[in-house]
Amino acid sequence: MTQAWAVDIPKWVLQMLNNLHEIDKKLVLHGDSGNARRNVEKIRDTFSEGFGLFYEDPLGQEFKETRTDLDATISGSETECLVVVEVIKPIIRYGEVAFSRVVQKGVVVVEASIRSGEK
Numbered sequence: 001m002t003q004a005w006a007v008d009i010p011k012w013v014l015q016m017l018n019n020l021h022e023i024d025k026k027l028v029l030h031g032d033s034g035n036a037r038r039n040v041e042k043i044r045d046t047f048s049e050g051f052g053l054f055y056e057d058p059l060g061q062e063f064k065e066t067r068t069d070l071d072a073t074i075s076g077s078e079t080e081c082l083v084v085v086e087v088i089k090p091i092i093r094y095g096e097v098a099f100s101r102v103v104q105k106g107v108v109v110v111e112a113s114i115r116s117g118e119k
Contacts, residue, residue, distance in 0.1 A: 009094065017053065018104075020055070055090040055091060056090060059084055060083065071106070073109050074109075078112030083110060083112075084109070087106060088109070090104075
């Protein structure tokens with residue numbers, strides 16, 4: 001019997017990655033006149049190459065109840081064809097992009113997509 005490998009990531013590392021994601025979101029929202037995105041990418045690469053940690057922003061992705069990498073709050077009364085409309089915390093993973101383990105579930109808000117009303 002094989003045992004799932006556990007990854008113990010210090011809280012401060014998760015906080016750093018969560019804050020880096022917030023900075024990334026603000027750069028998208030408000031623009032990057034000072035070219036800070038380059039620095040964000042360098043920090044992200046350092047975490048990925050040095051520690052095997054990276055985050056995934058699921059904004060715009062389809063949400064199904066069977067998804068185990070997200071904790072979702074449903075906005076509105078519809079529960080069909082749900083899409084991630086807001087990311088409060090990103091999914092933080094350990095490993096390679098092709099094969100990784102979730103060390104922090106994403107915290108998101110989902111709502112029915114426009115297509116769900118077109119049945």
